[in-house]
Amino acid sequence: MSVLSSTVALVALGVEAVALCLLLVAERGESAALKAISKTTASAAFCVVGFVGPLLALRPAIGVGLVLAAVGDLLLLRRGAGGAFLAGLGSFLAAHVAYTVGFARAGLDMTWVAGTGGALLVPAAIVLRWLWPNLSSRMRGPVVAYVIAISAMVACAAGSWARGATPLVLAGAVLFYLSDLFVARQRFVRGGYINRLIGLPLYYLAQALLAAWLHQA
Numbered sequence: 001m002s003v004l005s006s007t008v009a010l011v012a013l014g015v016e017a018v019a020l021c022l023l024l025v026a027e028r029g030e031s032a033a034l035k036a037i038s039k040t041t042a043s044a045a046f047c048v049v050g051f052v053g054p055l056l057a058l059r060p061a062i063g064v065g066l067v068l069a070a071v072g073d074l075l076l077l078r079r080g081a082g083g084a085f086l087a088g089l090g091s092f093l094a095a096h097v098a099y100t101v102g103f104a105r106a107g108l109d110m111t112w113v114a115g116t117g118g119a120l121l122v123p124a125a126i127v128l129r130w131l132w133p134n135l136s137s138r139m140r141g142p143v144v145a146y147v148i149a150i151s152a153m154v155a156c157a158a159g160s161w162a163r164g165a166t167p168l169v170l171a172g173a174v175l176f177y178l179s180d181l182f183v184a185r186q187r188f189v190r191g192g193y194i195n196r197l198i199g200l201p202l203y204y205l206a207q208a209l210l211a212a213w214l215h216q217a
Contacts, residue, residue: 005052009215012052013208016045020204027196036077043070046207053214061102066211068095085187089142092180096149099176099210103153103160103169113159120151127181134188143184150177166216172209179203 019042026034050056050066068091075088124147135143157173182199186192 002054005054006215008052009049009212012045012048016042016049016204016208019045020201023200024197027200028193039073039077042204043073043207046070046204046211049208050211050214053211055214055217059102059106059214061098061105062210062214065095065098065102066207068092068098069207086139086142089146093142093146093149096146096153096176099173100149100153100156103156103165103173106160106165106169107163108156108159109162110159112162113155116158117151117155120155124148124151127184131184131188139188146180150180153177166213168209168213168216172206172213175202175206175209179206 019038022034022038023042025031026038047066047070050063056063072088072091072095075084075091078084127147128144131143132140154170154173154177157170161167161170179199179202182195182202186195186199
């Protein structure tokens, strides 16, 4: 890794951390302008971390995932807009698929993939049972597809880790999975600042970890 790329990545991580703090303040105070600026900055920052990574050419799907996640962030800025939420959901689902492809291309231990995937059937069923009464008929299909996608991503992250990938891969995937639960709670079950207070740090740390993988062999 070059000194320049590592320096840029460290600065970007610092910017992401500061922007995240401002975003949490904005969410608490319901400041739309500060929210838009801080969220856009934080999302752009984790993209910068990934795109200065020397291994981006070897793991392009991870770069695609970072961009799709950032696009999803921008779409979700339109609070209360059902169409924007559905588009954001689609962008994040595509990000999960991109990450899954990236993990698979890095190599998978299929025993771990199968075992983790099987274990995740239980929490997937619990999550769907939890959300189902609050989902409109329009949302049920996309939410089922999303749960399948995030479960597959975590399973493949576990398989990639078992084949020798850095623990950043598995940690990032698990944190992304957990952050999505708070998005679902906010949207479908019970809104409140606590969802963002917990979910946003989990999400931005997840993206930072996955972006950092592009700096490690």
